[in-house]
Amino acid sequence: MVDIIHAKRSGNELTDEQIQYFVDGVVSGDIPDYQTSALLMAIFFQGMTKKEQATLTMKMMASGDHLDLSSIPGIKVDKHSTGGVGDKTSIPLAAVVAALGIPVPMISGRGLGHTGGTLDKLEAIPGYKVEISEQDFIEQVKKDKLAIIGATGNIAPADKKIYALRDVTDTVDSIPLIAGSIMSKKIASGTDALVIDVKTGAGAFMKTLADSRALAKALVDIGKGVGMQCMALITDMNQPLGDAIGNSLEIEESISLLKGNGPADLEKLIVTIGGYMAVMGDKAKTTDEGQKLCEEVIHNGEALASFEAMVRDQGGNPEVVNDPKGILPQAKYQIDLPAKKAGVVSKIVADEVGVASMLLGGGRQKADDKLDYSVGIMLHKKIGDPVKVGEALLTIYSNRENVDDIKQLLYQNIAVSDSAKAPELIYETIE
Structure with a gap:
């Protein structure tokens, strides 16, 4: 394993046999975490060739079960x-x-x-x-x-x-x-x-x-x-x-x-x-x-x-x-976030809006966190939309009445300017 780490650290292409040895050792537990971590860091800095990427993928795939869907007619x-x-x-x-x-x-x-x-x-x-x-x-x-x-x-x-x-x-x-x-x-x-x-x-x-x-x-x-x-x-x-x-x-x-x-x-x-x-x-x-x-x-x-x-x-x-509101869990409070000035919405920082929903209980900070399915955020304006003073930018769905922390986070990550245009939705295709 030290030879494999050295080879990748030096910028060399790993052989199929070296990649197989690595994957087998990870699954069996024979390779300690500190050596696996060292190789991951070497890959992070040195990258991998197309051949290495394909080999690593296939060896990881072959390390466990493979679903056989051949009995399902048609192209899956x-x-x-x-x-x-x-x-x-x-x-x-x-x-x-x-x-x-x-x-x-x-x-x-x-x-x-x-x-x-x-x-x-x-x-x-x-x-x-x-x-x-x-x-x-x-x-x-x-x-x-x-x-x-x-x-x-x-x-x-x-x-x-x-x-x-x-x-x-x-x-x-x-x-x-x-x-x-x-x-x-x-x-x-x-x-x-x-x-x-x-x-x-x-x-x-x-x-x-x-x-x-x-x-x-x-x-x-x-x-x-x-x-x-x-x-x-x-x-x-x-x-x-x-x-x-x-x-x-x-x-x-x-x-x-x-x-x-x-x-x-x-x-x-x-x-x-x-x-x-x-x-x-x-x-x-x-x-x-x-x-x-x-x-x-x-x-x-x-x-x-x-x-x-x-x-x-x-x-x-x-x-x-037929009745989503009647069947799905519903939040106790619906609280609007009013625009502080008139203009056009120019920024809605996606990851911070996601963090706001997570802090309400709608996402996980740790893998074992329990979710509150009912909470979240409903946007009423997107980038490029005009907005008046006091008009709701969004509604916060919450099971706690005080959401001042959420409002503050959202205000910091939504901007209203004199003008803005909606971003492209689809930039390109890779075929």
């Missing part, structure tokens, strides 16, 4: 997001794509810090089970074309151990390590095609367009290298996506979108990604045709029916689609 298409504030995209998107007849077997994660996890949002629906057996998962995708669950079995155990060390050694934002972590789990999940939504900006993991582009290219290279259909979009996370931040609020917004009443930015992103997924799933010849199909199933109720079927079959209360 999945989507992954690098995460952000208000990013509930996967939930309505999966229902939209399933309504086109494309199987969407989605294995999602939980949130930590200011980014919300898809599983946490779905667990706001009373009874919804994110943990089901592999066989039930496969049978549900056959029946409904859709299931969203947490990782089953022992997927990529090497990644779990490496990720835990990256978190405490400040080596999280290494592109080769991020790419290996994401793709080892996605390849092990057994899908045929993958669209990756790489977020960029203040509320994202990758703050700059250059870093986001490098990560997107690394992810696509790995996917294509193992024979998967794979492409990425780089999308904005300088302000929250949609209007709702918080678990129940985001489920309610997802249902509104599936009824054709969702925020324009969220619908645009879903239709754009869905267009690519429709082509990958062989339901459309072009992305334009795919986007039109997505719009149709949103506005004719078929996507909502897909979502309702998934909720019912995973133990959730399907009445949530």
Whole structure:
């Protein structure tokens, strides 16, 4: 192991055998944490070649279970997001794509810090089970074309151990390590095609367009290298996506979108990604045709029916689609944040708005924190929107009456100026 650390520290390319030795030693526990951490830091500073990234990914993938989805007819298409504030995209998107007849077997994660996890949002629906057996998962995708669950079995155990060390050694934002972590789990999940939504900006993991582009290219290279259909979009996370931040609020917004009443930015992103997924799933010849199909199933109720079927079959209360406020947990207090001056909203710092929701109880500061599904923030203004003095910029949903600390944090991170224009939503695609 010392030789491997030395080789990478010196900027050399690791051999397949060296990477295999490392992954095996991590899983078995034969390599102590301090040596694993040393290699992670060497990778952080020296980077990895495309070949090294692909090998690391495949060795991590092979360290555990591999889902066999071959019994599900059709091209299985999945989507992954690098995460952000208000990013509930996967939930309505999966229902939209399933309504086109494309199987969407989605294995999602939980949130930590200011980014919300898809599983946490779905667990706001009373009874919804994110943990089901592999066989039930496969049978549900056959029946409904859709299931969203947490990782089953022992997927990529090497990644779990490496990720835990990256978190405490400040080596999280290494592109080769991020790419290996994401793709080892996605390849092990057994899908045929993958669209990756790489977020960029203040509320994202990758703050700059250059870093986001490098990560997107690394992810696509790995996917294509193992024979998967794979492409990425780089999308904005300088302000929250949609209007709702918080678990129940985001489920309610997802249902509104599936009824054709969702925020324009969220619908645009879903239709754009869905267009690519429709082509990958062989339901459309072009992305334009795919986007039109997505719009149709949103506005004719078929996507909502897909979502309702998934909720019912995973133990959730399907009445949530008809009466979300009656079924989902609701906060005791709704407190508006009035604008202190007139003008145009010029800044809404996404990660700090996420932190505000977390401090209300809607997110985790530590992995074992319990969530309050009912709390969060509902934006009434986005960047580029005009606002009058005293008009509500947003509403705070809280179970405590005094939210002065939250108001102060939000005022510090929302700016009103003489003029501003809305940011681009989709910067580029990597195919």
